[in-house]
Amino acid sequence: MKRLLLTCVLAITTAFCFADTVSINHFVVKENPFAKDEVAIVAVDTAGTIQEKVNGLFTFSVNGFSEQLTFDKGTAFYRHKMEKSMFVFARHENDSGTHSMLYYVYRHDSKLSPVKISWIVLIAIPLGLILLGYLFKRLIIIAAIIFCIFLYFNHSNGLSIPTFFQSVIDGLKGVFS
Known part of the structure; x- marks a missing residue:
């Protein structure tokens, strides 16, 4: 009886130990609506909808510099001012591989318009x-x-x-x- 009880308890605890990991496989760069001259990185799925379950700290390489971005409901803010139009090469590496995007962020009338470059x-x-x-x-x-x-x-x-x-x-x- 003790073995059966121990087996059941062990099976139940191991079921709770394996949590579903959240990973970012697709992302887009958008204008930050809360700050002037800054962009936000948004975790999306293949259809382009925001993945709101993405929360926490993720490592991105933006223009060659490693950044720890804090995602909250699928959105992280890149806290560097963009004073002119420029290219933004964002890269993220996770268990499923390396994902990168190249954007040209066009600055006009104190607004930023990111354009994805294939x-x-x-x-x-x-x-x-x-x-x-x-x-x-x-x-x-x-x-x-x-x-x-x-x-x-x-x-x-x-x-x-x-x-x-x-x-x-x-x-x-x-x-x-």
Whole structure:
């Protein structure tokens, strides 16, 4: 009888020990409605609805700097002021893998408008310029000038070459996984 009782108690306690872990697999960057010139990172599902069960401390890498973001009902506030338009590369790693997003945060009239940049666009622009220069030999110089302007725009707004390639590699990993 003691063994049966001990087995039942052990089975019941182990059932309570395995809690469902909350993980962030998808997120978006939005303007912070409570602070001027700041953004918020919102945990969403694949349909784009906020996951309100996400609460607690999560580690994100934002533009290469590791940040501990506190989520409350699926929303965390990134407490750094954005004084000009810039790229924001947010990356989160959990048990199911690494999830990253590249956004261009456009600043206008003291408002911030985040625009998601796909890794396909990051590849398509340089490849299109190379193809244009290859097809029309007379446009090689124009394509090279546009490519230099593209590189300068990316660099001046915070998108470095390693971040560029990391975004493309993370996008390719997402396609093949």
